[in-house]
Amino acid sequence: MAENFAQHSNISAADLDRLTREAQAEATPSTARIIWNEFKADRPALISLFVVVGFILFVMVGALFIDTPKMMETNIVNYFNRPLTAGFPLGADAGGRSILLELIVGSRNSIGIALGLTVISSTFGICWGLISGYFSGYVDWGMQRVYDFMMMLPMTMMIIVLVTIIPHYNAVTLTLIFSIFYWEGTSRLIRSRTLAESGKDYAAASLTSGTNRWKIIFRDIMPNISSLIIVDTTLSFAENIGVETGLSYLGFGLPSQTPSLGTMIANANDPNNITQYWWTWLPAALEIIILCLAISYIGQVLRRAADASQRQGTAD
C-alpha cells in the first residue's frame, strides 16, 4: 500500500527532513497568535490587561500575609477612623477594622469566587451548548427543555433559598450554587454557533475520515468557535464579579466574618454610613466599577481582535 503511493510520487523518505524544514519556514502563525498580535496593538487594552492581572496577583499574594481572624476583630478605639490616619490609609469601619486590609482580603475572596464561577459555569455552558448543538434531534430537544426550565427559575431567589438550606457553606459551595444558575447564557450562545458550524462540510468530512463524534465536537468544532469562547468567558468574568458581591451585599453571600467586596458595600445600607462614613463602602464600590470596566474592555478588544483574525481566516 505504501509502495503504491511511493510509486506515483517522486518524494521518498530521504527528502523528509529537507521538506519538513522548508515547510516550517513557510508555516503560517496560528490563530491564537494572530489574535494576540491584534490585541497587543491596542495599547489601552494591553495596559488594562496588565493592571487587571497585576491587581489580581497583588490581592492573591497580599491576602496571604494578612491574618484574617485578627483583622476582623472589633477594636472600638479605632471606631470609624478617618482615612489617612496613622495605620489606616483608607480609614476604619464601625468595628475599627482597617478598610485597606479588608479590601485586600475581600478582593481576594470576591475575585476568587468570580474566577471559580467563570471556570465552572463557562466549561459547563460550553459543553452543554456544543453537545446540544451538534446532536440535533431528541438530545437537543431534551437539553433545550432543561434550558427553558432553568431560564424560568427566579435566579437570585433560588440562590438565596439554597444558601439558607445548606447548613455550613463556604466559598466553594457558594461557587457551586452560583454555577447552577449561570451557565445558560453561554450555552445558548455556543449552541447557536455550533448549529451553524456542525452543518458545514468539514464536520461531515471528519466523520467520513473516521473521527468519532466526540472528537469532532471538541477537536474540530470547538477550535472554530474558540474566539467566541474567549470573548464570552472574559465578559462573563466581568459579569460574575457582580454575582457574589451582589448576594453578599444582600447578606446571603459569604458569611459576615469573611470580608467580601459585597459585604463592604453593604455598609452603605446604613443611612449614616452612606454619607458620613463614605470611606467604609465607596472604595469597594469603585474597585468593582474599575475592575468590571477594565475586564469588559479587554473582552471588547479581544472580540475585535478575534473578528480581525476571522477576516483573515476567510479572506480569499
Next chain:
Amino acid sequence: MSLIEIKDLKVHYPIRSGFWNRVTDSVKAVDGITFNIEAGETYGLVGESGSGKSTTGKSVVGLEKVTSGSILYQGKDITQRRNRQLLDYNRDVQMIFQDSLSSLNPRKRIEDIIAEPLRNFEHLTKDQEKLRVLQLLDIVGLDADALYKYPHQFSGGQRQRIGVARAVATNPKLIIADEPVSALDLSVQAQVLNFMKKIQRDFGISYLFISHDLGVVRHMCTNIAIMNRGRLVEVGTRDDIYNHPLHIYTKRLLAAIPDVNVSERAAHRAMRQKVEQIYQSNRHDYYDDTGEAYPLVQVSPTHSVALPPELAHQLLAQESEAQD
C-alpha cells in the same frame, strides 16, 4: 460482484405538522433507487438541484440516515452503523465535497487535514505519516511548503486538490465526488478533472460522480444514471444516454447543454424548442398520475428507462428509425 450495490434506497425526511406535531407527511429526497457501481469505473449521477443526487451520495458514504433499502459492500449492508465500523468502511469509501472551503477545517493545518483519515485508519509512525502526506501533496500537484499552512491561504482549485489528497490518503476503492468542480472556474475545472482521472488510473479508484453538468459527466463517466425528484428516470452507458435518450427529462437536460458551435445555433434552438414542446404536451405520458416517475424497464442489456413498457418500446422503435 459489483463493488457496491444500492438496492431500493429510500431517504425520506418527515414533515411534522398539526397540533401534536406528528409526522403527517414526508419529503421523499430519495425514493427507491437501485444501481451498482463496478470496480474501477466512474459512475455518473445526474440531475437538477433538489433531485436527491447529493443525498444519495451522502447515503453511500454513510453520512445520511437511510429510511429503507440497502447498500451492500463486501456482502454487508453498510446502512447500519455497526457494519460500517466493522468493515472500517470509510477507509475504502471516501468523499470529495463541492464546497472546498467549507469542507476543510479552517483552524487546521494542511498536514493535519490530510493526515486525519490516516490517523484514524492506519497506524503509522510520525515520519511515515509525514512522508505519506508529502507524497499525497506531490501527487495532487502541491508543494511541500503547504504542509503548515491553513486552507484559506489556497485558491479554490488548490483547496479542491487538498480535498482530493485527503480522500485518496487511505487508498480507497470508491470516492464519492459530489459536484467536485461546480464551484470552480472553467479553466480550473478541466485541470482538476484530468488529475482526478489520472489518480483513478494510478490507484484503481471508482468514482460516484455526482453532477448537474452533463458536459462534465460525458468527459468523466462510463455509466450514467439520470435522477429526477428522488427517482432514477434513465440508466445507461454514455452512448445510451447521450445518443439514444428515451425519457423526456433526459432529453431536456441534453437540450440544455450550451452549444459552443455558433453556426448551428439556430438548429440547436429549434431542437430545444421541439423538446420543450413535447414535454409540455406529453408530460402525462412520461410521469404517472401523481406526477412521479414510473418504475424502470429494461430496453437493452445496458439501458433502462422509467416509462410504461409499451411507450418505452415505441420510443425505442422511433429512435432506431430516426437513426436509420
Next chain:
Amino acid sequence: MWKTILRRLLIMIPEVIILSILVFLLAKAMPGDPFTGSINPKADPEQIHHLMKLNGLYDPWYQQYWHWVVHLFHGNLGNSYQYQEPVSRLIAGRAGNTLWLALFTMILTYAMALPMGVFAGRHEGQLPDTVIRVYTYVTYCIPFFVILVIGIWVFGYILGWFPTTGSISPNANGWAQTIGSHLTHILLPGLLGALFGTVNIVQYLRSEVIDAKHSDYVRTAQSKGVPSKDIYRHHIFRNSLLPIAAFAGYSITGLLNGSIFTETVFSYPGMGLLFVNSIIYRDYTVITALVLIYGILNLLGTLLSDIILSLVDPRIRID
C-alpha cells in the same frame, strides 16, 4: 397563530408542575419547623409533635405536596408566621408596589432607549453615537446593585433630590398628594432601573438602524426624495418596532430579579423586600409563594415575547 400559543401554554404546564415540586421540596428542606418559633418559644416538644401530626407534617412528601397544591387552587397560600396574616393577602398588599415600579421602569426604559438607539444609529460614528455607546458600555459592565448604591448616594443623599426609603410619604393627604408622593418615591429607582434596562434595546436598535440605512429600500426611498425624517420614522423605526416590543417580555425576568436589589436599597415595600425579610425570619410559606409567583411571571414574560416574535417572523414559531 392560536395553535402556537396553545402549544406554548401546554409546554408550560409540566414546567410549572416541576417548579412547584422543586419549590415545595426546597421549602421542606429549610432548617427548622414552622411551629417552634410561632406558638411560644418555650412550647412543650410534645405539643409541637402533636401540632406537626395534626398538620400532616409527618406524611410522605408527595401527600403533603398534594395537600399544598389543593390549597393553592383554593387560593390558600398558608399563613405568614412573621406577620400573622394570610400569605395571599400579604403578597397582594406588596405586589402592587413591585408591579407599579416595574411598569414605570419599563415605560422609562422605552422612553429613553428608543430615541437614543435611533439617534446613535443615525449619527453612526459621530460624537453623540460615541457618547451613547460609552454609556451603554459602562452601564452594562457595572453590577446593578452598585449602580443603585451609587445612585441613591449621589441623588438621594448628597443632592437630596429624591426620597431614599419607602413607597409613599407618611404626610401625604388626599389623592393628588398620594399619587405625587408615590411618583417621587419610584422616580429614582425607576430611573436607575431604566438606565440598566436600556442597554440591550439601544444596542439592538442602533445596529438595526445602521443596517437599514445601508439597505436598498432606504436608498430607493432616499433617491425618490423622501425626507430623511420620514424615512427614519416610517421605514426604519417601524420595522424594528415589534422585535423591540418583544424585549418587554424578556425584560420581565430582569426586572423581577432586579426588584430584590432595588427594593432592598430603597427600602421599598414590594415583593422583593418581602422576600429578603422572609428569608431572614425563615418565613417559609411566604418564601415558597414568592418563588412560585416569580417563576410563573418569568414564564409569562417569555411567552409574551415568543408570541410577539412569532408575529414578526413566522419562522421563529415554536414547534
